[in-house]
Amino acid sequence: MDAKGNRAGGRGGRSGGVPGEVWLREPRARRDALTLDRIVATAVDLLDADGVAGLTMRRLADRLAVAPPTLYWHVKTKDDVLDLAVDAIFAEVPVPSGPWRDAVRELVLAWRATMLRHPWSPPLLGRPALGPNVLERTEFLQGALASAGFTGAHLAAATHGLANFVIGSALTQSTWHSPEALGTARAHLRARADDYPTLVANDHLADQDWDALFERGLDHFLTGLAQGIGSGPVSSPP
Amino acid sequence: MDAKGNRAGGRGGRSGGVPGEVWLREPRARRDALTLDRIVATAVDLLDADGVAGLTMRRLADRLAVAPPTLYWHVKTKDDVLDLAVDAIFAEVPVPSGPWRDAVRELVLAWRATMLRHPWSPPLLGRPALGPNVLERTEFLQGALASAGFTGAHLAAATHGLANFVIGSALTQSTWHSPEALGTARAHLRARADDYPTLVANDHLADQDWDALFERGLDHFLTGLAQGIGSGPVSSPP
């Protein structure tokens, strides 16, 4: 994969024979315009391939066949690129419909799946995420919970709680994505069975079914939530 | 705060008058030995002051009055320093005692408080955390849950679920720590009330009591958990 000189492939060389050929070419600006969308899409590719460490303004520019400073006309800083990349992948999360508990489950599961497809993303949620895709899904989540009867502080606790639960889950799971990391971690634990009897007895970092584990935890949470609807000091005043 | 030349303050200059003074000084190696502990403690200081971006091997070396390459005798890579720093702050989390639900609540709340005191830490949990302090607290958490009657997949779901919930919560809360970030975010939302009616109506990113919000969510989760003890396919076989 050559990163340079793929500028549309016709600028001089063997294509120069036809007279008047200029008019047959679209104007360059249309052909390979450097748009924000292209920048973000390429950034996501780079992140998927090599993680956060792999995204470099210089590498990004190279992949786009452009000089590094050019990026700064379209973007203010590298952090901008990261923020845009995060919002971009949220477009992959379908917004569901149906009864609240199913819809919430569906949204949350798809949300998690998307983050796991892009393992670089969970830590990046430690930055303000206010892109349209993120907000649209948050709006839906809170809307579903509100329609379920949550109000006030209960609603806020449910919304943030669910979001935090997915994010935290994706963060730790993406940590243990590689089997070898899990393997050495387990060995480390087993070698210290005296210090960590419970963890070892229950094979804490086993190569388990993380999906099922998450769904189980989610269901516990939803159950606790459903039980809390309408109770408490906020939504049921005297 | 001068970062250089604080090597014990007596090497030349006004202290050279006393004859035989060499013998009164402790050997240099004892006085300001560069230990792993000092490196990690200084790293935590740097992280607390300026965040992850503020921790640089060169700045760290400077603060320790040492040449940058020296650090690489004590540490293999910068990531080592980060991993050690994360484990170091977990020492601040007291390991509680008492009935399981209270103990779990206590641990989880202290855990969260510590992360919020060191806002750089939540994103770093996206790396394998196997230090003794982290493991000791995880062992305690799982032990408390096991003593409460959780077994098998329920136990794993409870342990990971709680950990993920705290981590996720600390991650997002540390994002919105600064009032100005919250302020502009709210303004951004309010300006788009048509797109995000629920979020705006419920003042999603209000400057709320995050502690109370977290405890509410935690209680929902614990309620859901307590209800799940002993049920399900794993812990109650036919």
Place this chain on the structure above:
DNA sequence: ACCTGAACACCGTTCAAGT
């Protein structure tokens, strides 16, 4: 065993200059 100077191969970003 512990520490250093010099150097390598990178970074993000600015800025005057080009078209």
Place this chain on the structure above:
DNA sequence: ACCTGAACACCGTTCAAGT
């Protein structure tokens, strides 16, 4: 309006060399 070359002020890390 959009792109570039050259440069600035940094990085993490290696390595031969010092004590």
